[in-house]
Amino acid sequence: MMTLRSRCIRDISKGLLHICSGHCSRSSRRSVYTLCSHLNDLPRESLNDGKVDLRDCNYQRYSTSAKKGNKLRRDLNMLTYIGAVIDELEGPSHCWLNRAEDLKNKNIRKSRGFLVLSGDFMGISSQSSSGLVLMIERAKLLLQRHPWLQVVGFQYSESISSRSTRAHLFQSIMSEYITFPVILSNKTFTEMKSGSYTLFKDFGGPLIYHKKDVNFSVLDKAVRDLDLQHGEEPSLADKLKGSWVTPVDIAKEPHLLLQNLLFCFPGCISVDSGGNRLFLSDSNHHRIIVTDINGQILDSIGSCPGFDDGDFECAKLLRPASSFYHDAERCLYFVDSENDSSFTLSTIKHSMSNHLAGMHILTLLSLFSFYLTNFLCLQSLKNHAIRKADMEKRVVQTIYPTTVLPDVENEKDSSLWAWVLDKLGVKREVPPQSKENTSESFLFPWHLIKSSQNHLCVLNRSFQTLWIVDLDSGSIREIVKGAEKILENCGPMLLEKSRLLGQFPRDWLERQEYDDFSLEGVPHAGLLSSFAALGDHLFVCDTVAQMVLKLDSKSKMISRLPLSNFGNLGLPYWFTSSLEKVYSLGALSRRHIDHTQCFHLLPGRVDIKLNIDIPQDTDLVEPLQECSVWRQARGAAIEVSGAKNKAESTEKTGVAQQWYDELDNLAYLVEPETDLSTVEESSAPKAEVPETKICIDCSICTSPGESEVVINAVLYLKLKIDPSSVADDQEKKLARLAELLNPIQSVSRDSLVHLLSKSNKSAEEFIFMRPLHVRLKFKCDLHPKGESTKNVLLTTSSVGVDVFLR
Numbered sequence: 001m002m003t004l005r006s007r008c009i010r011d012i013s014k015g016l017l018h019i020c021s022g023h024c025s026r027s028s029r030r031s032v033y034t035l036c037s038h039l040n041d042l043p044r045e046s047l048n049d050g051k052v053d054l055r056d057c058n059y060q061r062y063s064t065s066a067k068k069g070n071k072l073r074r075d076l077n078m079l080t081y082i083g084a085v086i087d088e089l090e091g092p093s094h095c096w097l098n099r100a101e102d103l104k105n106k107n108i109r110k111s112r113g114f115l116v117l118s119g120d121f122m123g124i125s126s127q128s129s130s131g132l133v134l135m136i137e138r139a140k141l142l143l144q145r146h147p148w149l150q151v152v153g154f155q156y157s158e159s160i161s162s163r164s165t166r167a168h169l170f171q172s173i174m175s176e177y178i179t180f181p182v183i184l185s186n187k188t189f190t191e192m193k194s195g196s197y198t199l200f201k202d203f204g205g206p207l208i209y210h211k212k213d214v215n216f217s218v219l220d221k222a223v224r225d226l227d228l229q230h231g232e233e234p235s236l237a238d239k240l241k242g243s244w245v246t247p248v249d250i251a252k253e254p255h256l257l258l259q260n261l262l263f264c265f266p267g268c269i270s271v272d273s274g275g276n277r278l279f280l281s282d283s284n285h286h287r288i289i290v291t292d293i294n295g296q297i298l299d300s301i302g303s304c305p306g307f308d309d310g311d312f313e314c315a316k317l318l319r320p321a322s323s324f325y326h327d328a329e330r331c332l333y334f335v336d337s338e339n340d341s342s343f344t345l346s347t348i349k350h351s352m353s354n355h356l357a358g359m360h361i362l363t364l365l366s367l368f369s370f371y372l373t374n375f376l377c378l379q380s381l382k383n384h385a386i387r388k389a390d391m392e393k394r395v396v397q398t399i400y401p402t403t404v405l406p407d408v409e410n411e412k413d414s415s416l417w418a419w420v421l422d423k424l425g426v427k428r429e430v431p432p433q434s435k436e437n438t439s440e441s442f443l444f445p446w447h448l449i450k451s452s453q454n455h456l457c458v459l460n461r462s463f464q465t466l467w468i469v470d471l472d473s474g475s476i477r478e479i480v481k482g483a484e485k486i487l488e489n490c491g492p493m494l495l496e497k498s499r500l501l502g503q504f505p506r507d508w509l510e511r512q513e514y515d516d517f518s519l520e521g522v523p524h525a526g527l528l529s530s531f532a533a534l535g536d537h538l539f540v541c542d543t544v545a546q547m548v549l550k551l552d553s554k555s556k557m558i559s560r561l562p563l564s565n566f567g568n569l570g571l572p573y574w575f576t577s578s579l580e581k582v583y584s585l586g587a588l589s590r591r592h593i594d595h596t597q598c599f600h601l602l603p604g605r606v607d608i609k610l611n612i613d614i615p616q617d618t619d620l621v622e623p624l625q626e627c628s629v630w631r632q633a634r635g636a637a638i639e640v641s642g643a644k645n646k647a648e649s650t651e652k653t654g655v656a657q658q659w660y661d662e663l664d665n666l667a668y669l670v671e672p673e674t675d676l677s678t679v680e681e682s683s684a685p686k687a688e689v690p691e692t693k694i695c696i697d698c699s700i701c702t703s704p705g706e707s708e709v710v711i712n713a714v715l716y717l718k719l720k721i722d723p724s725s726v727a728d729d730q731e732k733k734l735a736r737l738a739e740l741l742n743p744i745q746s747v748s749r750d751s752l753v754h755l756l757s758k759s760n761k762s763a764e765e766f767i768f769m770r771p772l773h774v775r776l777k778f779k780c781d782l783h784p785k786g787e788s789t790k791n792v793l794l795t796t797s798s799v800g801v802d803v804f805l806r
Contacts, residue, residue: 083203111150153182166751251305304573315396322529545759567625604795636705733763
């Protein structure tokens with residue numbers, strides 16, 4: 001019997017060599033037949049009615065090669081899946097989120113390295129979010145240090161087409177400001193279940209796995225080693241493009257579905273008790289809005305995402321969070337929660353003009369060339385920032401990290417690079433801190449509280465790190481790690497402020513699950529910077545409804561803060577394409593053009609009147625203000641809308657035309673008196689504009705040739721209130737609102753409707769921005785001649801343009 005069983009096992013192993021390795025050939029049939037025949041010789045106890053019971057068996061393909069090859073085979077399946085779906089926005093088993101729908105992202109395959117971040121992105125809440133938030137923060141830090149790295153988030157879900165699932169993911173992307181794409185898939189992999197980092201060079205493997213609790217220095221070293229394996233030196237164009245131009249001014253942003261709402265994640269709020277002012281941190285719009293207690297907008301701090309000090313209109317912020325108003329200094333202190341305040345060209349540009357004035361031009365050129373080739377060395381230190389806004393001078397400056405002039409007498413470093421920094425007149429002062437905190441010194445701050453000892457207590461959102469900052473010197477005095485130690489330092493302050501949240505209804509607090517990070521002993525600790533008390537009212541930022549609410553402490557009534565005077569907000573930065581983005585991306589971003597038209601006119605003054613019809617189911621919140629309109633003339637035209645009178649504007653011709661006129665004057669020894677005649681020409685009949693239309697006037701002076709006029713504006717609208725509507729119509733109205741917010745992104749529209757419905761607000765309460773983009777082209781012939789060759793007839797034309805918005 002033992003001999004029979006030994007022969008059976010030997011024959012079965014021969015058959016498995018051919019079957020399980022994936023090969024099917026004639027030579028393997030003999031072993032298969034032998035295997036089947038020996039099954040009849042086995043004892044009957046091992047069979048079920050003569051048949052093998054396979055119902056409880058797990059099927060898996062195995063290889064007969066070495067154990068290392070077995071792991072590689074499993075890993076290649078995961079890589080093959082990601083590589084197969086990377087060019088498809090949506091498929092039977094996946095859906096890409098946080099990616100533009102009109103892009104294929106074929107350049108992703110050319111990346112030098114990939115990092116797949118797996119975890120429960122939909123579980124960002126008070127129960128189990130700290131680990132995932134830490135993973136996301138580490139991924140962001142890796143992207144700051146290694147911009148070439150392509151990070152991808154992986155989220156498993158059985159129902160990838162569920163709009164509830166997608167809405168949860170979109171809310172997480174917005175609240176955590178996730179800038180990398182996330183793939184939602186119903187495919188599972190062993191390495192992606194409990195949260196992990198998966199690093200690989202290309203889709204051919206091999207893989208490097210790290211668990212979610214791995215030390216950041218280990219991850220950073222793995223990424224640097226992966227970069228060294230690439231073996232290709234960046235070209236000079238890449239160095240220039242990636243060092244001193246683009247990283248300074250271009251900030252990567254997530255794909256936000258709610259970007260055209262008046263607020264996009266209003267994260268924090270503070271008050272000026274003496275001046276009855278509110279400071280609203282419109283975090284994902286990268287600005288701080290200053291209003292009075294009645295909601296009238298007084299000012300706005302920040303122009304676009306980035307890091308740059310200066311006037312309110314020019315300063316660049318990146319996701320400003322909590323703030324504190326210092327009444328004695330009349331300044332607003334706030335934290336930039338996502339900003340990278342490493343040494344940049346914008347940091348030194350103000351001091352270069354003062355310290356390089358006396359240097360020889362050849363020395364300047366050599367110094368600047370050396371600076372360009374070595375700029376990447378300055379980007380090793382990554383810190384987020386504490387900044388101060390002077391409300392009287394209207395200037396933003398950074399107080400941490402500080403930038404000071406070097407002390408030449410006490411300078412000990414005699415290296416060439418130290419000499420360069422000395423000549424530039426700028427040096428980064430690193431505050432004293434422990435060695436273990438040099439890699440993650442001041443990262444992702446969110447909460448800001450002033451203590452009684454003239455210190456600023458700064459905490460991150462997960463309440464795992466506390467920075468105690470000296471308000472006078474701007475240096476970090478102490479770094480506290482861990483929730484227990486944080487409670488020992490500032491627990492009474494946090495608990496005292498959190499007690500005010502007891503005045504809010506319980507159902508409203510439960511809806512703020514994405515901001516409700518837990519801290520033992522402090523209820524709703526994640527909302528500490530989202531509300532502030534002023535007089536008899538509590539003002540709170542609702543990050544689900546994307547609006548600011550006002551609670552009357554006496555009547556306990558909650559209402560929406562009515563905002564007005566939107567002209568002080570100016571034109572939103574995402575409505576136009578900056579020159580930096582054109583240089584960085586290589587082309588203009590695809591923008592929706594509402595109207596385009598071409599005119600053939602004589603050169604001279606052209607008065608343009610735009611008559612704009614807003615959608616019939618919307619109302620204008622307030623009349624269009626001049627600050628919300630932007631005009632630009634290109635080519636053989638100049639924009640003269642601000643001219644005092646027509647006589648002044650006729651002299652404002654283009655530079656090229658003035659040059660040709662001077663050449664004509666040189667042709668005459670005796671310059672005759674020029675006879676300027678004006679001929680009025682109208683290409684549109686004059687008519688009264690109805691009150692329901694919006695009118696925008698623009699005047700240009702054209703020269704012979706082709707020119708283009710670009711008019712951008714922002715309209716603040718809301719859906720009309722229909723008294724006859726019923727509750728069942730809210731779904732349709734929210735769908736209409738989603739269409740107005742994202743006219744192009746049709747795939748995400750259902751998820752947006754579900755996201756808006758969670759706010760428990762009617763569709764008519766949302767104020768949204770409707771961008772207007774009009775392009776008008778003009779083709780002008782030569783000037784008509786008068787009685788003599790020198791006389792020129794100047795024409796005055798007027799055109800009317802009707803624009804219908806959908």
